[in-house]
Structure formats: C-alpha cells, structure tokens
Amino acid sequence: MCGIAGLIHRGKSSNVGSELQGMLQALKHRGEDSTGYALYGDTDGKNFIMRFKVGENVGEGSSSIVEDVSVYDERKKIVDQTLAELGAKIVKEERTLPYSLRYEIDYDKKDLLDFSQRIESIPGVEILSMGKSLEVIKDLGNAKAVCDRYSLDKLIGTHAIGHARMATESGVDIKSAHPFWGYPFSDVSVVHNGQLTNYWNNRRALESKGMRFMSECDSELIAVYIAQKMREGASLEEGMKESLTGLDGVFTYFVATKNSLGMAKDTMAAKPLVLYESDNLVAMGSEEIAIRSVLPQEIDTYDPFDGEVKVWQI
C-alpha cells in the first residue's frame, strides 16, 4: 500500500512544495519507508536542473550497503569531469546532503540519452531528474522529514506529484523510491500506486530498445514505458492510454511534464484515487484527506472510473 498525490494550478503559481508536503504527510499511514517529490518550479527556462545522487541514504531502515563518504566525493569529481567532456557548464552547484546534489547546467543539446548514459555509466551515480523545471527529490522517511531535509517548503511552482512508499517489491532505498524520471525525456516524472505483473517481459523488450532501468521497482516500468511511447511519437495522453493494455496488473499512476499533469487508472479500478477539479486547481490523491490538506472547506470530489485517463494543462 502506497500513497500518491498530485496537484496542478492552472493560470498561476503557488507554494507547491509546501502543498505537496501537506498532502503526502496526510497519507503517511500508507507508507513512510520513503517519500518523493516531483516539483515543477518557476524558472527562467534557460538552464537544465539536474538532481542526482552519488550514493544512498544508509540511515535507519535502509537496505543499502554502507559506503565511505570519500567515495561520494570521488564520484562527484568524475561527474564534473564528464560534464566538462560533454560540453555542459555547471552554472550553480548545491550539495544538500553528502549523497545528493543539485546542479544547474548550461547545456544546449536536446537529446539527453547520450548525456544520461555517460553520467550514469559512473558506478553509483544516478540522475534523479533532468529538466528545465522538474526537480525530483526523494529520500527515506515521511513527507515532512524529507521536506525538512531538503528545504522544499518554499518552492514556488505550478504543479507537483509525490509518493509515500511502503516498500514491497524492492528495497528501502532512494533508487527504488518514487517519483521516477521519464528517462531520457526532459521534465517527465511518474508516481505509481499498485503492482505490475508483466514487469520483466516489458523490461526485456524496452531494454532491447536502449531504455535503461536503475532499479527493480516495478513502478519504474511506467516511466520507461511512457518515455518509449513518446520516443516513438505518441503524445503523453496516447502513451498513457496504451499503457492500460500494455501494462498488466493493478495501478493508479500520475505522469507530469513541464506543462501538464495526467492520471491513469487500470481497467479493474483496483487502486484508489480521489479527484477534485476546478477551473483553477486540480488536486488528487489516494485518499480524500490528502486533498483536504490543501482544501479544508467542503468541496465536490469523485473517484475516476476504471480505465480512465485524464490530462490537464497548466
């Protein structure tokens, strides 16, 4: 049992970091092994923002192997060298935690596949997100703990999706935590509640097409599946609709891009989702109490039906 939440403001920006923190904290009883945020902040759109990790959180409850912090420094150096070789200039650098970094990068090429493959060929390094607006932040603990650790409560933006995870299919670590970046697409992220039963068949097929998987978490498949559909020319909504038959199992998932937010529910409607929709705001979550954290007043909400796909623009 995991919890997912998302919201999109239409026509204005808001404090989406704080709002999503409230929504995910309301769902913490659904799982607090890890919590992840995909925040679409207000930026000038010139530089890429790359969130990446050079190691794992090995704190209490982690299933990762303890490494010496000096290893993180070595990996960071190699990342810096590789970026220079790729012609990417680091404009701003933040190291929130020893294993977690945020770079603003001046990089003019559009194809991020080669870029990502080069960076992630460095052992122990994983790009959590790459985009001109998207920032994926995920770590062990509940929503408030992660928000406080990364100071997310002041982030202003238009939309966001997040995930409170109870680990079932894979370990308690950052690499298995949601959201997943829609590698190698800029600004695409995915969160999922459910279980996919044709993971390995799909994974083998997608890997043969050059797509990469960083974890053995079944939810990562959705991000890669949608990304592959978009590589083949499908729109976000078309890719999501194809996933209803291409993915087997029970699921409710959200996908966000720079300008949009979408939801899909499997044909059995086995996983919960409550949705609030108005002209200015769409808010949704696994339970109504998530929506209530941003809209405490009486509102009209509903459950999307089985096999339903919806996409909203900012």
Place this chain on the structure above:
Amino acid sequence: MANIKTVSKKSKAQSMGMHTEVLTGRTQQKFFNPDEAENFYYFGTYDVDFNQRTDLDVKDMTAAEANKEIDNLMSEGYGTIVIKNPQGKHSLGVGILNKLNLIFEGSLGYFGMGSCDGPTVRINGRVGWSCAENLMAGKVVIEKNAGSCFGAAIRGGDLICKGSVGARTGIDMKGGTIIIGGDAGAFTGFMMQRGRIIILGDVGINLGDSMYDGTIFIGGKIGSYGSDAVDSDLTSNDQDWLRRKLKVAEIGENFDVSKMKKVVAGKKLWNYDNLEPTEKKGAI
C-alpha cells in the same frame, strides 16, 4: 468407495462422507425466543429521543474519539446528532447498533458507517471506499459521490448514493438494497449473493461477475456482463417495486423504470437454495 461416476449427486456426496444431515434451512431453526425478550440485551443500544438534538464538531478529533463521543451522546438519550467538519476522516460512524438520526455536514473518508445496524444517516457530502460495509439495517443516504466497494457485504437496509459510485459496488452483498442515482464502475455486484442493486445511470465492465443470486437493475448502458450474469424479464411487480423504492429514496423522480434492464445470476449452485429458503423467497 462407491463408483462416483454412476451415482447421483446426493448419494455421491454422502458416500464420500461429506455430509449426512438433512438440510432443512437455517432460518427454520430457533435462534431467539420472544418469551425471553425482556431478558435479552443487545450490546451498545440505548433508548434515544429523536427530538433531542445536538451538534458534534469532530474537526480536532480522531475517528475513535468521534465514534466514542457519538456513543456517549446516544447513552445520554440524544436521538439526532449532527456531525460538523468530518473533513474526509476515515471510519466515522462505525458500529452504531441503534436507532439514530445521524447527519454528517461534509464528506467522509474510507469505511464510513461500517457495521451499523439501525441508524438513519444522511451524509451531505461524499464518501470514500467501502461506505456502510456490512450494514445490517437502517438507511444511509449520500448526497454526492461515493468511492469503490460501496455497500460491500451489506446484509440489509437501504444504501442510497445520489451521485456516482466507483468500482465493485455491492461486492459480496447478502441482502438489502443499494440505489445509485448516477453511474457505477466496473465489477458492480461482484459475487453478490442476495439483495438488489439499482443503478439509474451507466455501469462499467463485468457487471454482476460471479454473482450467486440477487438482482441488479440498470437504467443506462452496460459496459459488459461478467461471468454468470444474464438478462432477465422485467416484470410488472419489478416495476412497481422500483417505483416505490425510488420514491422512498427521493431519487430518480420521473425516471422511466419500464426501460430498465434486469440482470440476475445465470448459474444455480448445488444446495445453495436449500440453505436459507425462507430468506431467499423474501429477497426475491
């Protein structure tokens, strides 16, 4: 062992030692002697006065605290309780085994009004998954939409949603009536065993999948039928009953029930009819 290929079902089962008793119907047994009524105590029940009314603001209460307070108020004789600020909390109003007018001014989360027996409830909002699960008797009216597993395993009472509901409405229900003013999702009536479901709008795929018994009335389109669900003739008695039920439920005014579809179980289970014949006749 006897040759099981050549004997009848009854002797086959008996020769295998599965059962030897004579099935007479469980409801024909005496569970309760009316002569002993004055000695009978039903846990959790109180004498309440419907004219005694009070408000209860649960904004800062947990579900357990709120439910305990409802119980306290009933023990003080309050027969009408208005719950303010439920704000989507889970498990509110569960386990009420009493006559009571209960009004929620707002929406409920999961498992609202579960395992109740007797209250009349109006929810001026929406409800999450599994509303009124296991309802034994009483009436629950939801003014807006409801989530999945609406009325799961209810055994009696009327459960009414004026909006639309999610998937698996009436799953495993064993009696009572569920009335939906809007649409319903997939697997409506999944494994239902008794009772009736009325959907005025459309219904999703796999309607009545694996249903044992009971009846489903559909006013709109059917996504698809589940296994064991088949169409049946809508009789004049059915129509009279539907009109009466919709009128009492204050829903579907002027709805043309003569065009509704009636869906029942197409299979007949071994010994199923023998178990509770009186109850079965009552349900049909």
